[in-house]
Amino acid sequence: MSIVAEPTPRGTVIKEIRTRAVDWIPALVVFVLAIVAWQLIIDAFHIQKFLLPKPGAIVRAFWDQRSSLWSAGWLTLKEALGGFVIGSGLGILFAVALARFRRVSNALMPIAIAANAIPIIAFSPIFNAWFDPLSPSPRMATAGILCFFPVFVNTLRGLTSVRPAQVELMRSYAAGELAIFRRVRVPTALPFVFSALKVATVLAMIGAIVADYFGTFGSLGITIKNSVSLFDFETAWAAILMASILGVAMYVAVSIAERLALQWDPTRQERGSG
């Protein structure tokens, strides 16, 4: 614990990208090795393609059918994104509203946690009766309701887990509830919100695809289902590849937003002097 310390030099962007690239190399090597092993094992043990096609064949099918896969993917992505935005948005709104009323939130929190444990995906066929099955609404509802609970629960936990001393400090400046909310509760909640949003991207994609299985014409889910029943496993796997790419893209987008919003977070970076 030094009394006098020099200001720490701030890392340049290029340097940071380079160190981050180096961090990724081991994961990349493992990924490539796994793909190579996959290809070799199928050759060595003569595994039938309905069990597992070769990665090369999947990529070829992906490339050959890229335009139909893309339009199917776009349809499913819109359902997932819509559900993500609506479900997460409502989750945050409810959490903000309840954070103001301690008693109400204490009463609702156990119910929300219990509801979170319900396999909501089971409701998916019901939504086809509630909403127009030809519109994306029933799939968005499935994706949205899957996103809602983790975002709601985590945001509420974040908003209420402020350090009491920070609130007292604000009170000593005669700060009102709104100022405390903006300057203490929201920044404290942000890391909680972002980890929930990352989980929600994955759930949104799962919700959209499973809901697709119940008959969304031209969607990724139905492409997978139909290809399997026609024994066209390469196409099924290519559709799964598309779904994975889109899911990862959503996750990465939220991660980048998180990184930008939480640059201040000490748990996310190396310590300076001190």
Added chain:
Amino acid sequence: MPVVEISALTKTFPKGNVTALKGIDLQIEPGEFISLIGPSGCGKSTLLRVIGDLTPPTEGTVLVNGKPAPKARADHDYGMVFQDSVLFDWRTVSKNVGLPLEMLGWDRAKRKSRVEEMLRLVELQGFGDHHPWQLSGGMQMRVAIARALSFEPSLLLMDEPFGALDEMTRERLNIELLEIWRRLQSTVVFVTHSISEAVFLSTRVVVMSPRPGRVAGIVDIDLPQPRTNDTREDPRFFEKVTEVRELLRGVGADEHGSVLAEAGS
């Protein structure tokens, strides 16, 4: 007019029916540096929090600058420093120091020049763009002090601000705090566990007794100002330390040990 005027103050906590403070009378004049010292459970932190209107008194009155404490809080009459520096990780050092000014509605340019002035005062120029966790514990505490003083409150309330720091950093910050106090001519109420720190800093030391918290005695510290490291070796310094220690022994502080053990410098 006294800065703080406490009369017949009693504070009970309904939980467990604890009487934290009983029949406290205390007047603090402008420019005084008052330390509150006593064994654990004597209510010294509670007394500070009542002065700062962070908790209401059960009986009696607390006037700050002639006004009831809630009015004084609304008027931004005091700055507060806690044991933990209570900095906001998501704000840079500059924005932490400027936080009270934001609450007072100062515009950006005015804030910026005041924040720079405060960082110079606590010798942290050049650290404005850092985040609190990039600083050492002593530096973080200086940021907290700069923040508390940024809006020039007439009263500074400090709750064991240096308790978590190592001895060397603590002694250095003691001297810095006295320099700031002299320069700004502010009034300070300072809670501490350390007898030597209380004697070194204060114009008066208020010794408190536990269960219920009362004022056991007040020791005038008439050591010459400004105080320096030589003050700590002055025989009169030791006399005052002994006087405070005897008073504490009288209130049963030796049962708890902590106060006496820390004072052995």
